Amino acid sequence: MAETVSPRGLDPLGFIEREGSHARVPLVFRPVVAAVRDRLLEVFGARLDSAYLYGSVPRGTARTGRSDLDLVVVLRAEPAGGDRDAARALGEAVDEEFPQIDGVGILLYSRARVLDERERYDVGWFVACQCTPLLGEDLAEFLPRYRPDSLLARETNGDLADLLPRWRRRIATAGDSEEALRPLVRFMSRHLVRTGFTLVMPRWNGWTSDLREMAEAFAGSYPERGGQLRRAAELGQEPVGDRAVLRSYVDDLGPWLAHEYARVHGVKTPRPDGWD
Incomplete structure (x- = not known):
């Protein structure tokens, strides 16, 4: 598949521009x-x-x-x-x-x-x-200027495999109410979409914080998983308190994404204890 070149989110020198004001x-x-x-x-x-x-x-x-x-x-x-x-x-x-x-x-x-x-x-x-x-x-x-390269991808989201056991514990101990589960769905949905995006970020050659745009960038390289990330992008903005969604994240999409991330970019440099 041909690489997509996009200047979105970058300055004329190819560095990621600061968001927000x-x-x-x-x-x-x-x-x-x-x-x-x-x-x-x-x-x-x-x-x-x-x-x-x-x-x-x-x-x-x-x-x-x-x-x-x-x-x-x-x-x-x-x-x-x-x-x-x-x-x-x-x-x-x-x-x-x-x-x-x-x-x-x-x-x-x-x-x-x-x-x-x-x-x-x-x-x-x-x-x-x-x-x-x-x-x-x-x-x-x-701090230095940053480019959307594999080093940045690895160090930002190359720790998903380590996070998944914590997510499973949070799901297991969460209540069954909408109020208890909805924040978890929003948080985990957003995290998975951002991880999926940074997996393909060097190829996409740009930066965005728009969840739907992130999911589309990912789907361009992984069409077989694109539907899952598009749905996660929707739930990141309009979350529902559904335990089945959370289980699908830690039993299917999350483990696959962690494995593919390690294959493509490697794993995040270990941090000292207490640096959660």
């Missing part, structure tokens, strides 16, 4: 962003190094009442259990207060980890290319 945040979500910014300062104070938005809100594609608010919070020291509890409580409070959003996700890292060479093509790339600065110093200034 405050100018793209829809008006309806701006009060939420302002509230989160203030509360992050209240909760973490001087321990906060920087904070970022990512996802549909800074890309301008968020849907009122259906999209979640995603944040990366970087602390000056390694996050502790109390920091994660505080971030979870902050997210729950904001989610309850603002009906515009359907959940708040907060990733916590230390400054040292974001800038660690071992994370350069994973967390570092994510902050530099997928995140919009919200507070503090922009750590992208200390």
Whole structure:
């Protein structure tokens, strides 16, 4: 099959362009962003190094009442259990207060980890290319430019085989309610679509965060699995609380994708214990 050359998401030199901006945040979500910014300062104070938005809100594609608010919070020291509890409580409070959003996700890292060479093509790339600065110093200034190559593919999503046992445990311990299962379907659907996309990203030669476009790029190289990824893209945006969907992810699509990923790009460089 001939390789498809696409400049989407790249600058004239072939580097991945940074997504999102405050100018793209829809008006309806701006009060939420302002509230989160203030509360992050209240909760973490001087321990906060920087904070970022990512996802549909800074890309301008968020849907009122259906999209979640995603944040990366970087602390000056390694996050502790109390920091994660505080971030979870902050997210729950904001989610309850603002009906515009359907959940708040907060990733916590230390400054040292974001800038660690071992994370350069994973967390570092994510902050530099997928995140919009919200507070503090922009750590992208200390990181390189990135191309959509096999190294980036391996280090971003080359760990799916290690994740699948955790996913199975989460599914086994989740309740049977729509409320319990729907977030898992959304999370795992998005993760599998992004993994499928980065599997073919070097051939596609570009970058996109649009789930449907990711699935189509994947289907161009793996038509026999294209239908599964297209369905996952739909569920990543309109999730349903269906345990059968989750089982299909960890019993079929996930294991196949992990095996093919390792064959094509290799597996992600092991990280120290505790670097989940």
